[in-house]
Amino acid sequence: MKFEKECRTLPNQRSRFLRYKFGKNISYNTSIVIEISQHPELEIVNTVVNKLMDRHELLRTIFCYRNGEVLQRVYNKAKFKSRVKFKDISGKNKKTRERLFERFTNYMFDLETEPAFKCILTKNGKKKYVFSMVLDHIIYDTESIKIIEKEIFFLYEAQITGSTKSLKTSKVRFSDFVNHYYQHYQGNQLKYHTEYFKKVFNNSPLVPHRLKMKDIYLQKPDNIESNKHNRLDRKTAMKSLTSLDMSKDVVSKNYNGYCFLIPSEISDKVLSISRKMNIPPSIFILASFCFLMKKVNYQNDLIIDVPISLRNEEMFKELVGWLDSALLVRINIRDLSFDSLILECRDIVYEAFDHRFYQKYFAHLGILEKHESFTSCQVNIIDDLESHTTLFHPFHYSSESIIFDFEFQINMFKNGFKVSCKYMEELIQKIEVRKVCDEYIYLLEYQTNRLMPTL
Numbered sequence: 001m002k003f004e005k006e007c008r009t010l011p012n013q014r015s016r017f018l019r020y021k022f023g024k025n026i027s028y029n030t031s032i033v034i035e036i037s038q039h040p041e042l043e044i045v046n047t048v049v050n051k052l053m054d055r056h057e058l059l060r061t062i063f064c065y066r067n068g069e070v071l072q073r074v075y076n077k078a079k080f081k082s083r084v085k086f087k088d089i090s091g092k093n094k095k096t097r098e099r100l101f102e103r104f105t106n107y108m109f110d111l112e113t114e115p116a117f118k119c120i121l122t123k124n125g126k127k128k129y130v131f132s133m134v135l136d137h138i139i140y141d142t143e144s145i146k147i148i149e150k151e152i153f154f155l156y157e158a159q160i161t162g163s164t165k166s167l168k169t170s171k172v173r174f175s176d177f178v179n180h181y182y183q184h185y186q187g188n189q190l191k192y193h194t195e196y197f198k199k200v201f202n203n204s205p206l207v208p209h210r211l212k213m214k215d216i217y218l219q220k221p222d223n224i225e226s227n228k229h230n231r232l233d234r235k236t237a238m239k240s241l242t243s244l245d246m247s248k249d250v251v252s253k254n255y256n257g258y259c260f261l262i263p264s265e266i267s268d269k270v271l272s273i274s275r276k277m278n279i280p281p282s283i284f285i286l287a288s289f290c291f292l293m294k295k296v297n298y299q300n301d302l303i304i305d306v307p308i309s310l311r312n313e314e315m316f317k318e319l320v321g322w323l324d325s326a327l328l329v330r331i332n333i334r335d336l337s338f339d340s341l342i343l344e345c346r347d348i349v350y351e352a353f354d355h356r357f358y359q360k361y362f363a364h365l366g367i368l369e370k371h372e373s374f375t376s377c378q379v380n381i382i383d384d385l386e387s388h389t390t391l392f393h394p395f396h397y398s399s400e401s402i403i404f405d406f407e408f409q410i411n412m413f414k415n416g417f418k419v420s421c422k423y424m425e426e427l428i429q430k431i432e433v434r435k436v437c438d439e440y441i442y443l444l445e446y447q448t449n450r451l452m453p454t455l
Contacts, residue, residue: 003073007175008182009063012322014070016138017063020111027106028137032149036129045084045121045131048155052148053082053115055167056320057174058139063111074175082115084131088123097124101132109136137322142382143311144320174321181310184357193358196351200330201303255424258433260394262417262441269448270417271385276455279346282306282381285410286349287342288447289379290331292440293406300333305378305404306349308356327352338447380409389413394434 009017016028053059060080061072089097109116116136124130133148140148154167183189274281290302306327311317329345329352336344389411399422407422421437428436 004076005074005175006071007074007178009070009072010178010181010322012324013063013072013138016136016322017065017070017111020109020138021065027108029105029107029109029134030137030140030145031105032133032135032145032152034131034149034152036131037127038129039127040121040129040131042084042086042121044156044159045119046082047159048152049082049084049119049133051155052151053077053080055151055169056148058321059115059117061115061139062113063138065112074173080115082119084119084121086121086123090123090125090128104132105134107134111136111138139321141309141322141324143309143317143323147318147320168318170315170318172315172319174319177310177316177319177321177323180316181357193355196355197328197358255399255422256430256433257397257399257423258394258421258437259392259397260419260421260434260437260441261389261392262419262444264414264416266441266444266448267412267417269452270444271412273448273451273455277342279342281412283346283349284342285381286329286331286379287338287345288440288444289377289408290333290341290345291338291447292436292443293377294333295443296436296439302331302333302377304329304331305376307378307380308353310356325356327356339451376404376406378404378407380407382409382411384411384413387413388415389418391415394437396430396433 019026054077057074058072059082060075060077062075064071064073087100089100092100104118104120107118109118116139117133119131119133122130122132131152133152135145135148151167154165157163158165184193270284271281274284277284286304286306290304293302294300306329307324308327310323310325311319316323327349329348331341331345331348333341404422405424405427409420409422411418411420419437419440421433423433
C-alpha cells in the first residue's frame with residue numbers, strides 16, 4: 001500500500017520504537033472506554049473511527065527502521081481504513097469479561113505493520129454496550145487522549161442525530177510539528193541550547209552520604225495525630241546506587257510502585273497558595289519533592305527530570321501525538337528555607353523551559369555519563385483538575401519498567417492528588433517506601449498550614 005508521506009520521529013517515539021524492536025517489548029498502552037446506553041449501529045461506529053483517522057495522521061501511521069533511523073509513514077486517508085470489531089460477551093461472567101478486556105488493553109502492537117491503536121465494540125448486557133479504544137504510547141500523550149475522547153463524542157452524536165455541525169479542521173499536521181521541533185537543532189538555536197546545558201552541568205553533584213539519615217521529624221501541626229509507626233525513623237531508607245543512563249529505556253529486574261492519595265484538604269491549599277504566589281502548582285510540588293529528597297537521601301544537589309508538554313503554541317493544541325518533552329533541572333537546595341526553595345525552583349524551571357525542545361535523549365546523553373553518584377529522579381505532574389479521582393487506600397504494585405532511580409507521578413484532581421511512586425528495590429526497601437510517602441504528605445500538610453495564614 002502506497003504511503004502519503006514519510007518523516008522523522010521525535011526522540012521519545014524513537015526510544016519507544018527501539019525498545020519495541022530490539023529491547024524487552026512490553027505493552028505501553030492506555031485505553032478509552034465509553035459506555036453506550038442504546039443499541040449502536042456498528043457501521044456508525046466505524047464511520048466515527050474512520051473520520052477520526054482522517055483528522056489525525058498518527059492514527060494512520062506505521063513505523064519503520066532504516067539505516068539506523070526510525071521513520072514514520074503516514075498513509076492516505078482513502079486507502080487506510082479501520083474496521084471496528086463487535087463481540088457479544090453478555091453471557092460471560094464478570095471475571096471472564098475482565099480477563100478479555102485486560103487481554104485487549106495489553107495488546108502488543110506490531111508497530112511496523114499496523115496502526116498503533118485498536119477499537120472494539122462489546123455487548124456487556126441486555127442494553128449495555130461498550131466502545132473501547134486502546135493506543136500505544138508512541139502516538140499519544142495525556143492531551144491526545146482528551147482530544148480523542150472529545151472528538152469521539154462529537155462525531156458519534158453528529159452521526160446519530162444527523163447534525164450538520166463539524167469539527168474545526170486543524171491547519172497543521174503532526175509531521176509539521178516534527179519539522180518545527182527539529183528547527184531547534186540547527187545553527188544558533190543548537191548553540192544556544194548546548195551552551196545552556198554546559199553551564200548547568202559543568203560539574204558533578206557531590207556524592208551523597210546515603211548510609212546516614214538525618215532526624216527528619218517535622219514539627220507536628222496541631223491537627224495531625226501522632227502516628228509514629230508510619231513516620232521515618234533513623235533507619236537507612238535509601239541505599240547507594242550508581243545512577244542509570246536516563247537517555248535509555250532501562251528495565252530493572254527489581255522494581256516496585258506505591259500509590260497513595262493526598263487528600264483535598266491538603267491539595268486545595270497547595271492550589272490556593274500557588275495562586276497567591278502567582279506560580280504554577282507544579283513549582284510548589286517540585287519544591288516539596290526536593291525538600292523530601294534532601295531529608296530522606298541526604299542530598300542537596302539534585303538533578304530532576306520534569307516531563308512537560310510542547311503544546312504551548314496555539315496551532316499545536318489540537319494535535320494527536322506524543323508532544324511531550326522533558327526539563328532536566330538541577331536544583332541545589334543548600335540551606336534554603338522552603339519558601340526560598342519555591343522561588344529557586346521557579347527561576348530554574350523558567351530558565352530551563354526556554355530549552356524544552358532540546359530533550360534528554362540528545363542533550364543529556366553525554367552530560368549524565370560523568371554524573372555517576374547521584375540519585376536520578378523524575379517528577380511527572382499531570383493536570384487533571386477538571387476531573388475527580390476515585391478515593392482509595394494506599395497500595396503497593398509491581399511496575400513494568402523504570403528509567404529513574406525514584407519517580408513520582410502526581411495527577412492533580414479536583415478532590416485530591418493521586419501519587420504513583422516508582423522505585424528501584426536496590427535504592428529503597430519496600431518496607432520503607434510507605435514511610436517516605438507518608439513523610440511527603442506530612443511535609444505538604446505542615447508547609448501549607450504554615451503558609452496559608454501568611455499569604
